[in-house]
Amino acid sequence: MRTPFVAGNWKLNKTPDEAETLARCVVDAVSGITGVDVAICPPFPALERVASAVRGTAIGLGAQNMYWASEGAFTGEVSAPMLLTCGCEYVILGHSERRQFFGETDETVNRRLKTALRAGLKPIVCLGESLDERQADRTEQVVEAQMRGALNGLSADDVQGITLAYEPVWAIGTGLTATSEQAEAVHGFLRQVLARLYRDEVAQAVRIQYGGSVKPDNAAALFDQDNIDGGLIGGASLEADAFAAIVKAAV
Numbered sequence: 592m593r594t595p596f597v598a599g600n601w602k603l604n605k606t607p608d609e610a611e612t613l614a615r616c617v618v619d620a621v622s623g624i625t626g627v628d629v630a631i632c633p634p635f636p637a638l639e640r641v642a643s644a645v646r647g648t649a650i651g652l653g654a655q656n657m658y659w660a661s662e663g664a665f666t667g668e669v670s671a672p673m674l675l676t677c678g679c680e681y682v683i684l685g686h687s688e689r690r691q692f693f694g695e696t697d698e699t700v701n702r703r704l705k706t707a708l709r710a711g712l713k714p715i716v717c718l719g720e721s722l723d724e725r726q727a728d729r730t731e732q733v734v735e736a737q738m739r740g741a742l743n744g745l746s747a748d749d750v751q752g753i754t755l756a757y758e759p760v761w762a763i764g765t766g767l768t769a770t771s772e773q774a775e776a777v778h779g780f781l782r783q784v785l786a787r788l789y790r791d792e793v794a795q796a797v798r799i800q801y802g803g804s805v806k807p808d809n810a811a812a813l814f815d816q817d818n819i820d821g822g823l824i825g826g827a828s829l830e831a832d833a834f835a836a837i838v839k840a841a842v
């Protein structure tokens with residue numbers, strides 16, 4: 592039995608002051624909700640302030656990216672040890688915006704993922720097809736290649752420490768959501784591929800979130816699907832009550 596997991600990706604939003612305020616509102620809004628894991632992922636400069644706001648609560652802290660080296664001449668990057676020092680438990684890797692705007696590839700996601708796991712962070716690995724790929728009927732081919740690339744060289748034990756997030760690119764921030772049936776079909780397919788790559792027990796243990804314009808009014812129908820284990824939430828995670836309603840829908 593997989594515990595559902597809802598994570599908020601705040602993207603490039605919120606100054607440290609604003610982030611701390613929002614985090615405190617999220618703490619209040621989700622307090623008392625049990626049976627679901629919750630995390631929030633603010634931008635790097637706000638991590639420590641948000642860490643102090645969620646300390647002692649059930650809400651986990653996550654970062655939105657990290658580099659694979661621990662230190663060195665890599666201007667603009669942050670490392671796993673730095674994230675741990677800021678109080679992070681989770682890290683989002685391979686978000687489509689990183690792939691689209693910052694040149695990330697399956698190979699660089701794989702390097703980040705191996706480093707994150709070695710450091711003891713819990714990675715959320717994003718994958719998903721573009722609109723052109725869906726229209727060309729290539730969704731399964733694309734997500735399978737992304738998953739194989741990201742997980743390359745990882746053991747069954749490693750994989751059980753990962754959350755996957757299926758996020759169709761055409762549904763992110765667009766207001767378009769995959770229907771529950773479309774999402775469930777891809778989640779079920781990803782689980783089959785996991786079973787082929789590892790074994791069924793591993794495939795059954797890995798949580799697969801859905802992401803892409805999840806809102807309070809569509810969350811329950813998505814999360815009711817057998818293979819959807821919560822969500823990665825962008826826009827709606829910037830509003831504490833909306834985020835809490837989505838968290839409730841996952842229980």
Ligand code: PEP
Nearest residue numbers: 763764802803804825826
């Ligand atoms: C995301 O960025 O991971 C995401 C799913 O965004 P949104 O909910 O805004 O579509």
